[in-house]
Amino acid sequence: MKHTALRSLLALPLAALLACSPAEDANKPSSNEEMQTATEVPETAEAEAPERAAGIPDEAPAGRLPEGVTPTAYRLDLLIDPREDDFSGSVAIDIDLDFDAKHVWLHGKNLQVSAVTAVLEDGKTVDGQYSEVLESGVARVSFAEPLPEGAFTLRMDYSAPFDRNLAGLFKVEEQGNAYALAKSESIQARKYLPGFDEPGLKAPFDITLTVPQGYAAISNGAEIKREPAGEGLEKVTFATTRPTPTYLLSLSVGPFDMVERAAIPPSQYRTKPIPLRGFARKGRGQDMSYILDITPRMVEIFENELKRPYPFEKLDIIAAPQWPSGATELSAAITYREQRILVGNDPAPGARLALLQIHAHEIAHMWFGNLVTPPWWDDLWLKEGFSTWGTPLALTIMEPEGGHELNAAEEAISAMQLDSLASTRAIREPIEDNNEIRNAYDAITYDKSLGVIHMVDQYFRPEKFRPALGRYIETFADGVANSEDFYRVIGEETNTPELTETFRSFVEQKGVPQLDVTLECGNGAAQVNIKQQRYKPLGSPIESVATKWTIPVCLRSDAGRQCVMMEEAEQTLAISGGICPEWLLPNAKGSGYYRWTLSPEQWQSLLATFDELTPTEAMSVIDSAFAAFEAGTLPEATLIEVMRKSANSDRRQVVSAPLGHLEKYRRNYVDDEQQQAFLDFLQSLYQPVLQRTEGSDDNDEKLLHSELQSFMALTGDDPDTRKALTDKAIAFTGFKGEQDKAALDSDLYEAALTVAVQDAGADFLPHLVKIRSEIDDPRFENASANAIGGSNDPEQLEQIHELALGDAIGPRETFGLLLHALAQPAVKDQHWQWLQSNFPTIVKKIPAQWRRRTPGFARAFCEPEKLQQLQQLFETHGAQTPGYRRSLDQTGEQIQLCIALKDRGKALVNALAQ
16 A cells, blocks of 8 residues: 555544454374375485475475465466356466475365476476375475476466355355355465465466356456357456455356446546446345445545555455355455345444444455555454454544444453453464464454554544554555564654554553552642553453553543553652542543553542543443452442443443443343342333333434343343334244234344244244245344244254254354354253264354354353363364364353352342342
């Protein structure tokens, strides 16, 4: 991104926002290790010509490939017919070799390679042999004689079956039609392309696809030619791409509806229009209207704020019939799971907000990640963090009153839950094994990065930080940049060492800082003493070590606002004017990524002025109060007062902030005899809000009403709310009557269907299963699968298990169904026993990139014996879920923390009755 500056994303048009400121043993050979080309290489050849120490190592790399072998261009030619079971083709890769080599390491997984040839600069050909060595997809290409230093072209012919679990080049069938799509991120391209599957190894691609006649074919480049290829096939040729990493490759083939819109017109920064198209599976093209309508404005905003043109020659938006993640920023061909964007012309508020957020994030990636790319996955935050940060800033320009800055604060606070664990990770930490790469895709990379970038931006001000960010983008456009590059450029541009040190301390250290703030007044003076340490909840195994951050701290009180750069473990700040304030807020604007504590007296003084706080400040108060309670330092009565204050707010995010905590306490600490008292408390908080928001025309109030209805039905077990939702689900699905599609909007699908499965009688579940095949609505498909998992009837367990493993429910829906099933108190023990007995079969059903997360199936448990069973399960079967260790550690720690909080949780529940 050769931008002169990232000025107003960033600049003062956002003043309103600124004011309120998503294994096998690594060395064990795969079953494909013996794959060979038609030309055999003599076994003795390598012994006769040993490589020098400076060359390519003999041992297969578990992580990054060895340096000295660099791809400079790809020419990919594939036959893709989704009606078949296999695809085939060839690739030619131009490579620069820094030294003589007898073999090279690259990537390929489950490929049948039939021919390998190296073509040297002088035209000489050398035969090669391909073998897959590591289960993670590391392959070796050996040559019949050493290749000389310099350039050569590696040609490979190969074939493979389409994947059926949403990885690599996979095949799905919907409504009688078959589609093939490539999910390349993060290391899935190796499943359909033998090549150099690392983000830093960017190269231009020339792609040609042979597809069934009349089928849509989509890739990163613009389609430039389509010609007959015999036997009902066509050859589609695409324009050469810009330098592209393999994880951003796009291949989609099928009978898609294509919706072509007027090109996005030229702008101040771009002389050419951008062709804009949408693709959805057959019959659903009309549902692309909403996302296509908002796209030109989003592109315009990012171009204006980044002062740089959209980097690609066209923009395709693809609604994939199935997709393992919500969306992937494939260059010039952004691909979404269809339920995220096929929302109709008048979407429900929650569906609309989710679409806006994910679309802005993916468009931001066209600059953050696609134009400037991290060289390796340890710097994932440089693309995901900045795209997450840019999302609310762009949406606030688009919708100034949309509350998008509050959504961003909500996300940053949510990251603190994960960051409070001893087993959390730093934003940036080494990744030395391919199997660990997907573990970097978590709330730490996305949402903690958002919080840290926002904190820096607020403290150092946009006019200082954003031009430095603009120079970073400009410097590395079309190339790669790591964290050290980022630190160096912003340090040079701002000449502010503490800015760089703030980033370093938060990016390279794990954990949430906690500030213990004490106000001291006397003798005509007032000061605040601040002590920093790592936040540690009750029962945490976090060691008491002297962790220290460079923290931009801003305090607010009735005496005004003051800031300090906290670089020491303890610091003192004199209050301006020496007047002792009546109240003190340790996180002005709520923009600091930290938690804080106060004395009991100061807590009471602060809560007395709660209504005067900004919404983001109120959210910081709520988070720090729950954190202090779970660390054992805040009384139950104070936390209850915080919850009552939050429920009186007029902002959705403030009202809903306690809901996740209350759900946890309800699940683990409320006994049957306390249920009514707990429900009475919830009704006292939220019934007035439900009455106030009933029938509102405001999107945020509509969304709040739906959120509270779902919460009161599923967590509060409120009988009136449950009946209302059950009636809606019965009418919507036509259970024992006519279907009324206006009876239920998509924001309430999951809650209403779940309650109906539980309350409408045993016949509703088979009816719901039947109706899933008749209602062509991707949001309904996902919600209904989760609702099926919500059954609490022991008589239905066998049917649910058969559905989970059968073809009627897709791989991703199976994952959600099981998560919901294992959270149902009445039947979760039976589900758990079944899961342990059938774990290998379950793993094969769910998407490949989700298998590392399977320890999370136990996250709803709070018993020591379940923790032991979980650990035993992965001692036995962990090899089938590469990369599982982090999820296992985090799930195990969450169970331990739940157990440790039991006494406090029960005390809180008892206090609610009083």
